[in-house]
Amino acid sequence: AASTAGAGADPVASPLATQLLTAVVSLEQRCRPAWRRHLKLLGALAEGLPLWFDMEAVHTHLVPPLFVAMHEGVPGVRAKAAEAVVRLMRAARASTQRSTLSQRLLTEFGHAKSYAPRLLFVTACETIMEHFSSHMFKAMGYADALLSLCSDPVSNVRLAVLRALPELKRRLRLPGDVQLIESLAEHVTRLRSSDPMADVRELAEETHAACASIKPLVGSAVLSPADAAKFAEEEQLSLAEAEAALSEAKRRASESIAEQAAAKGGGKDGMGAKPPKRPGAGVAAPRVPGAGGGGGAALA
Numbered sequence: 001a002a003s004t005a006g007a008g009a010d011p012v013a014s015p016l017a018t019q020l021l022t023a024v025v026s027l028e029q030r031c032r033p034a035w036r037r038h039l040k041l042l043g044a045l046a047e048g049l050p051l052w053f054d055m056e057a058v059h060t061h062l063v064p065p066l067f068v069a070m071h072e073g074v075p076g077v078r079a080k081a082a083e084a085v086v087r088l089m090r091a092a093r094a095s096t097q098r099s100t101l102s103q104r105l106l107t108e109f110g111h112a113k114s115y116a117p118r119l120l121f122v123t124a125c126e127t128i129m130e131h132f133s134s135h136m137f138k139a140m141g142y143a144d145a146l147l148s149l150c151s152d153p154v155s156n157v158r159l160a161v162l163r164a165l166p167e168l169k170r171r172l173r174l175p176g177d178v179q180l181i182e183s184l185a186e187h188v189t190r191l192r193s194s195d196p197m198a199d200v201r202e203l204a205e206e207t208h209a210a211c212a213s214i215k216p217l218v219g220s221a222v223l224s225p226a227d228a229a230k231f232a233e234e235e236q237l238s239l240a241e242a243e244a245a246l247s248e249a250k251r252r253a254s255e256s257i258a259e260q261a262a263a264k265g266g267g268k269d270g271m272g273a274k275p276p277k278r279p280g281a282g283v284a285a286p287r288v289p290g291a292g293g294g295g296g297a298a299l300a
Contacts (some may be wrong), residue, residue: 017052017057020052021053021058021061021062025061025065027041028042028065028069029065035073035077038069038073039076039077039080042066042069042080042083045084046080046084046087047087049084049091050087050088050091055091055092055094055097056094056097059088059092059097059100063085063101066081066085066088067081067104069081070085070109070117070120071108078116079120079123082120082124082127083127085105085124086124086128088101089101089102089128089131089132090132093240093241094241095241102140102141105124106141106145109121109124111145115152115153115156118157119154119160121145122146122157122160122161122164125146126167128140129142129164129167131230132230133227133228133231133234134172134173134227135231135234136230136231136234137171138171138180143168144180146161146164147161147183147184147187149161150187151187155195155199155200158195158197158200159199159200159203162188162203162207163207165187165188165207166207166210166214168184169214169216171223172184172216173217173218173219173223174216174217174218175218184211185211188207188208188211191204192204192205192208
């Protein structure tokens, strides 16, 4: 039924889509006690939400439950909810929606006090690298945040970061990303030589070899056709949003000018019109004999 709503009328104006979204939110809440069913539902939502429903309604009604699942679900459920959030970030047509979700991921998970959210943040970063261009991943601050977790006090988080670093290295280029490249190399060198955990040192050694084999591109060379396509789509979305904002600004300016012109026109009509004359106004009254001294003298 949801796919039927998405394939038909615009979901923005579709009462059926709104009803379905409300039902999905209710279903998500009922599925929480049964984690396998919850996981299956979140997997379907991650694939279908951007196709079925208006993004404004999704961000209002379904994003809060997704973040609850990311905080409170079992590990598999948390990862699938994070994937759904990343897909919503990708499908967002408004930069404010994308920025809001991005900042929540960074604040609530990347900088969380508990290690479990930080571990989930690494998973989210891997999903973001899959769905966004390398330019957007770095511009949103995820590259710096991911590298900062190389110094995490929990070894499981450090291990997860080490597994993600080769993929990050593939998205860096010279000379623009020289600081990120140097930071990555310094972190890996430190972990392989002085980390207190043997499994971290071992994985750091493997990561060092993997990263050493990845030569960063120089200049404006295209990382891959897929990355170029993602970047082109992101640029197109930004341009469309800027054009829509400019069109809206012009419309408001035109309305304001029209209102000002109407107000000035109304003022001129009110100030320029002369009051109507009373009957007989401006006509000299006949002089009556004997009225006043001047009149009598003239008759004599």
